[in-house]
Amino acid sequence: MKSNYYQASKHMLCGVFLFLGLSNISYAENSQFNADEFTNAKGSKPFSHPIKMDDEAFDQYILGRSFFSIPWVEAPSATTARDGLGPHFSSNTCVSCHEDNGSAPTLSSKNQPLRALVFKLTQPSKHTSRWLIHNIDTPMHDNVPDPVYGTQISIRGNGKVKPEAQTRLKIESIPFTYPDGQSLTLTKFIPYLDKLGYGPLAEETTISLRQPPTLAGLRLIEQVSAEDILAWEDPDDKNGDGISGRANWLNSPDQGEKILGRLNWKSSAADIENQTANAAAHDLGLTNPFFTEERCQPAQKDCLAAPKGDNTPLGSLDLPMLRLKAISAFIRDHKAPQTVRLDKQAQQGKKLFEETGCVACHRASMSTSEGVEFHPYSDLLLHDMGDALQDGRPEFLASEREFRTAPLWGVGARVRAKHRFLHDARAATPEQAILWHGGEAETAKSTFIKLDQDQRLALLHFLEQL
Numbered sequence: 001m002k003s004n005y006y007q008a009s010k011h012m013l014c015g016v017f018l019f020l021g022l023s024n025i026s027y028a029e030n031s032q033f034n035a036d037e038f039t040n041a042k043g044s045k046p047f048s049h050p051i052k053m054d055d056e057a058f059d060q061y062i063l064g065r066s067f068f069s070i071p072w073v074e075a076p077s078a079t080t081a082r083d084g085l086g087p088h089f090s091s092n093t094c095v096s097c098h099e100d101n102g103s104a105p106t107l108s109s110k111n112q113p114l115r116a117l118v119f120k121l122t123q124p125s126k127h128t129s130r131w132l133i134h135n136i137d138t139p140m141h142d143n144v145p146d147p148v149y150g151t152q153i154s155i156r157g158n159g160k161v162k163p164e165a166q167t168r169l170k171i172e173s174i175p176f177t178y179p180d181g182q183s184l185t186l187t188k189f190i191p192y193l194d195k196l197g198y199g200p201l202a203e204e205t206t207i208s209l210r211q212p213p214t215l216a217g218l219r220l221i222e223q224v225s226a227e228d229i230l231a232w233e234d235p236d237d238k239n240g241d242g243i244s245g246r247a248n249w250l251n252s253p254d255q256g257e258k259i260l261g262r263l264n265w266k267s268s269a270a271d272i273e274n275q276t277a278n279a280a281a282h283d284l285g286l287t288n289p290f291f292t293e294e295r296c297q298p299a300q301k302d303c304l305a306a307p308k309g310d311n312t313p314l315g316s317l318d319l320p321m322l323r324l325k326a327i328s329a330f331i332r333d334h335k336a337p338q339t340v341r342l343d344k345q346a347q348q349g350k351k352l353f354e355e356t357g358c359v360a361c362h363r364a365s366m367s368t369s370e371g372v373e374f375h376p377y378s379d380l381l382l383h384d385m386g387d388a389l390q391d392g393r394p395e396f397l398a399s400e401r402e403f404r405t406a407p408l409w410g411v412g413a414r415v416r417a418k419h420r421f422l423h424d425a426r427a428a429t430p431e432q433a434i435l436w437h438g439g440e441a442e443t444a445k446s447t448f449i450k451l452d453q454d455q456r457l458a459l460l461h462f463l464e465q466l
Contacts, residue, residue, distance in 0.1 A: 037220075037372055038338035041466055046337040046413050047101040047216045053333055064330025067323050068094040072284055074158040075309030075318070084318025087161040087306035088154035088295060089285040090115045094327065097212040097283065101334055102413060106211045106425040113167045113209075117425055118283065119153040119191055120208040121146040121201065122393045124400060142250070142268050142395045146205040148198050148299045152282045161302045162197035176435060182453055186435060189426050198299050206392035209424035210265060216410045217336030217376060218263065218272050223368035224380070226260045232363065232379045243360045243440050245381030245405070248398050262380045265406075265423040266398040272328045280319050280327075288319040336374060337410045339465050349462025352455055357444040361405045377408035377466065386438020391424065401439060412464040430463045431456070 033040075039049040053061060070082065071092045077083035085092055097104045097116040106117040113119075126133065126144040133144055145151035154164045170190040177183040191207045201207075235246040248261035250270055261267035269275035274290065281291035296303035314320040319327075342350060353359065362377040382402040390401045398404075403423060411430055414421070420428055427433035437445040448456065 033338065033340050034372075037335060037374070039335040040340045041337035041409065041412055042340065045100045047214060047334065047410060049335045051219075051333050051335055057329070057333065060326050060329045061333050063323070064326035064328070067319075067327050068098075068330050072286065072318075074307075076307055077309070080310065080312050081323075083309045084286050086154075086156070086158035086285040087303045088157055088164060088300075089283065090118065090153075090155045091283050094279070094284075097279075098215055099417070101215045101331070102410065102417065103212045103214050103419045105418070106420055107169075111169065111171055113169055113191075115155060116212050117167070118210050119165075119167045119193070120210055120393055121149055121151055121153065121205050122208060123202065123204045124206060124392055124394055125204050127394045143393065146202050148297055149196075149201065149205075150295055150297050152295075153193065154282075154285065154295070157197075157303070158306060161300075161306050163195075164197050164300075165193040166195045168192050168194050178449060178453075178456075180453055184432070186432055187426055187428070189424055198297075208391040208393035211420065211423065211425040213264065213406075214410050214414065215331050215334070217374065217407065218275075219332040219334070220336055220366075220368055220372065220374045221262055221376065221380065221407075222271055222332070223370065223372070224262070224366050225369050228366065229260065229262065229380050232381060241360060242443055243383070245361065245379055245383050245440075246397075248382050248396050248404070250396050261396060261404075265403055266393075266395040267380065267382060267404040268395040268398070272331050273324060276328050276331065277319075277324060280324070286318040288317055288324050289321050292317065336376075337413065337466070338375060342462070342465055345458050346462045346465045348455075349458035349460065352451065352459045353462055356447040356451075356459070358448075360444070361441065362408055363405075375409060375466075378405040380404060383441070384439035385441060388436055388438050389422070408463060408466050411466045415464050429460075431460055 036052060039046045050061065067082065072082050072085040073079055074085045075083040091097055104114075104116040106114055108114055123144040123146065130141050130144050143151065149164055153167060155167055157163045168191070170192065172188040172190060174186040174188060175183060176186055189209060191209055193201070193207070230247060233246050234244050237244040248267035250259040250261045250268065251257070259270050261270055263269040263271070263275050269278065277288045277290035280286040280288050281295060285295060287294060294303065296306075309316075309318060314322060361379055361383055363379040364377055365373055365375055367373045382398050382404055384399070384401050385403050386401060389403065392400050394400055415430065420426070421430060421433040422436060427436060434445060434448055448459065451459070
């Protein structure tokens, strides 16, 4: 018999489904809005509406929501279902970095990093030799980590385990003035570490910042065929438009089957399970089928000696496959935000967005293998974004200057939540994010800068409707 909690939760969500379906009927007549797949981008919490599902899928959804939302604790614990936090970690829940399945605040009131802004470590000078190095910290060999601290700084430790370091930022202010005289200030973040627990970083190690991406629409992105994504590749810019998007492949060149990256800031994850496993290991310190060992490095004796959880019927991993799949299902089983209706100013902004050349990378429409059309405003490919955004971190085939075209759906929700933009959160607004573009986006940015103020406001207004 199903528990009263299950039945109550199911009835509550069914009510949500019914309300959403009824509330969108009037819009669907004019905009072909599919309430089964999408939620109104202008609505409250547009990333957190579940799709319709059967009882079996709903059971997994509820299980995944539990492991996504309820805090993990250190092992050993009587709570064997969710012990295993750490020994090094930065967060104790997934939801702390993904509020309502979106992103999260990254800066404190004193402009210092919160736990959602993670500090990645890389030795870019050794990247081309990564397949020859015994790389204990990154099983998929996306980069070469620091030999003492690994691939990501953990700001907390369990029990007697020291935190690896305190993450800090220097803020550089850069004034900018448009040709028409309007001015604003851009900010650049310079990361550094304080109170290092295990000595200095290696001389070759660079620090790169990453803020959590929104989880909106990942289910649909997973369902786009590789052929559709690759059809937009033009690595040699054969058509001469200055845009040369390319795919990121996530496996060794000598492997027969090629794995296409499509998620994260540099297309460094193939699917939701891969992305979730990576975050679980590096943000929460949870062992899982992709990362079977603790993230302790050889020099971190206290981490290596930390207590481990007892074996359970599901094995010795903190996050066994059953629970990893449940979290992935919870992330997957949410609707994507979609614009219901554009007002006159937004329609003008959309036209300007197209005329400036933004759509060369921010592809407006895609379709899943099942024929569901959606509007992520991304081609899911890597593009050279210029020196200003170069972050010292190659990932798989992505260079230090290359990033995946960031999907723009949900921009309005991010603005309303006062979350920041770009991989390192340096941009407080979409406008600031545009002004940091370079490389392949230099021409489009220059065209945007030359627009008059009303035109710029219209384009930005359009983005906030997505």
